[in-house]
Amino acid sequence: MRRYIRALVLCMVFAVFSGLFVYSKLFYSDVSVASGAKRLVSPPQDPGAGGEEEDGAATGAEQRNPHRANRNVTRDGRDAVGSTESRLPPPMHLAVVTCGERLEETLTMIKSGVLFSIKPLHLHIFAEDQLHASFVEALESWPGFVRSTFTYTLHPISFPSENAKEWKKLFKPCASQRLFLPLILKDVDSVVYVDSDILFLRPVDELWGFLTRFDRSQLAAMAPEHEEPRIAWYNRFAMHPFYGRTGVNSGVMLMNMTRMRSAYFKNDMTPVGLLWEELLMPLLQKYKLNITWGDQDLLNIIFHHNPERLLEFPCKWNYRPDHCIYGSNCASAEEDGVCVMHGNRGVYHDQKQPAFRAVYQAIKKYVFGTDPVTALLDALVEELSKTTHTYCGKSHTLFTKKLAHSLANVKKDDGEKPRL
Numbered sequence: 001m002r003r004y005i006r007a008l009v010l011c012m013v014f015a016v017f018s019g020l021f022v023y024s025k026l027f028y029s030d031v032s033v034a035s036g037a038k039r040l041v042s043p044p045q046d047p048g049a050g051g052e053e054e055d056g057a058a059t060g061a062e063q064r065n066p067h068r069a070n071r072n073v074t075r076d077g078r079d080a081v082g083s084t085e086s087r088l089p090p091p092m093h094l095a096v097v098t099c100g101e102r103l104e105e106t107l108t109m110i111k112s113g114v115l116f117s118i119k120p121l122h123l124h125i126f127a128e129d130q131l132h133a134s135f136v137e138a139l140e141s142w143p144g145f146v147r148s149t150f151t152y153t154l155h156p157i158s159f160p161s162e163n164a165k166e167w168k169k170l171f172k173p174c175a176s177q178r179l180f181l182p183l184i185l186k187d188v189d190s191v192v193y194v195d196s197d198i199l200f201l202r203p204v205d206e207l208w209g210f211l212t213r214f215d216r217s218q219l220a221a222m223a224p225e226h227e228e229p230r231i232a233w234y235n236r237f238a239m240h241p242f243y244g245r246t247g248v249n250s251g252v253m254l255m256n257m258t259r260m261r262s263a264y265f266k267n268d269m270t271p272v273g274l275l276w277e278e279l280l281m282p283l284l285q286k287y288k289l290n291i292t293w294g295d296q297d298l299l300n301i302i303f304h305h306n307p308e309r310l311l312e313f314p315c316k317w318n319y320r321p322d323h324c325i326y327g328s329n330c331a332s333a334e335e336d337g338v339c340v341m342h343g344n345r346g347v348y349h350d351q352k353q354p355a356f357r358a359v360y361q362a363i364k365k366y367v368f369g370t371d372p373v374t375a376l377l378d379a380l381v382e383e384l385s386k387t388t389h390t391y392c393g394k395s396h397t398l399f400t401k402k403l404a405h406s407l408a409n410v411k412k413d414d415g416e417k418p419r420l
């Protein structure tokens with residue numbers, strides 16, 4: 001009898017331990033592959049769209065085998081031997097939407113993100129189909145010591161497959177793609193969304209870090225649209241509700257999409273909360289005649305009704321010409337320098353704000369592997385010194401203060417082990 005009891009106890013102990021083992025396996029694979037595994041599956045397609053064959057051959061092996069995402073994917077897409085998947089930190093997800101003539105601008109944004117960041121990056125590039133091949137060609141031409149620090153997925157501009165037809169009728173796809181990220185990137189937990197005219201002057205890691213500072217209700221983070229209400233837009237002209245004193249700018253937006261997909265949002269259409277996917281269409285229908293800046297206006301309406309869901313980060317994380325054009329008004333940048341620059345209204349490409357253009361040109365021209373102090377910082381300082389006839393040029397030390405610190409992270413071709 002006693003022997004049976006002993007055997008039974010032994011069996012139970014064994015069962016408990018195997019249970020624990022399985023659980024820990026599940027847990028760790030969840031962490032290390034996290035939003036990694038399934039996210040490389042191509043996004044849901046509009047079944048009626050035809051011709052939107054996405055991703056495809058171009059982006060290489062990573063896409064055909066999603067499990068390669070976090071591995072040592074070499075330049076030609078082969079899986080390196082002995083990859084150490086479990087020890088790699090999960091990548092940060094960076095999303096951008098790019099249409100029209102913005103290929104070069106988007107590549108320069110990506111370059112700034114890749115140059116300074118510390119943890120591996122996974123890029124989600126939403127682009128019109130005719131741009132996909134050019135992205136692949138450009139990114140694959142970057143040297144191995146840079147290429148090995150990020151992976152990427154090219155997505156077509158598309159709507160979630162449910163109701164795609166209806167959405168198509170109402171939204172201009174390029175302008176509203178970012179609103180649909182939580183519904184398209186269903187298996188990704190969080191993203192940093194940026195417009196293509198963003199330049200990172202600090203590691204993406206620091207921006208990503210805001211995600212862990214969210215309180216229990218926050219699910220997105222943005223910077224105010226303006227610091228100075230007297231010259232701001234929303235409080236003077238908007239014909240719809242907006243967030244806070246001056247509204248928010250959506251050019252740099254952190255999203256905890258896990259939360260966005262499950263939260264109920266208060267609104268002025270129904271007395272009950274609506275899910276993100278239920279909210280967008282009625283909102284647009286109600287406000288379509290009153291909105292000026294497209295999806296940014298919709299975000300302002302949503303967070304007007306749900307302010308507790310938004311973390312507001314300081315303007316140094318989304319620094320625009322508005323912050324210096326009539327004199328400096330972004331206190332956080334005055335104090336610490338610019339962390340993320342946003343050259344909106346085309347200032348990288350015309351002569352209206354030469355200081356912004358100089359930063360763009362410096363990053364664009366920087367050759368991977370060359371000395372970042374002389375080839376990037378010194379060259380930029382010299383260009384900026386020619387812009388002091390403008391208000392933004394007068395503040396140019398703010399443009400290089402953070403950048404100077406970021407140079408320590410710039411990827412070098414020193415034969416070090418790549419991190420991916």
Ligand SMILES: *[C@@H]1O[C@H](CO)[C@@H](O)[C@H](O)[C@H]1NC(C)=O
Pocket residue numbers: 072074080081082083084417418420
């Ligand atoms: C990744 O691949 C590179 C190039 O093939 C190799 O030198 C490096 O040791 C690999 N790293 C890991 C972690 O497997």
Ligand SMILES: *[C@@H]1O[C@H](CO)[C@@H](O)[C@H](O)[C@H]1NC(C)=O
Pocket residue numbers: 189190211212256257258259
């Ligand atoms: C996003 O929110 C979910 C649910 O609260 C949480 O489990 C997850 O860790 C958050 N993601 C990040 C990056 O903080």
Ligand SMILES: *[C@@H]1O[C@H](CO)[C@@H](O)[C@H](O)[C@H]1NC(C)=O
Pocket residue numbers: 239240286287289290
């Ligand atoms: C749109 O703007 C007009 C004019 O300011 C205003 O009367 C109307 O209430 C607005 N519509 C909505 C849905 O807020």
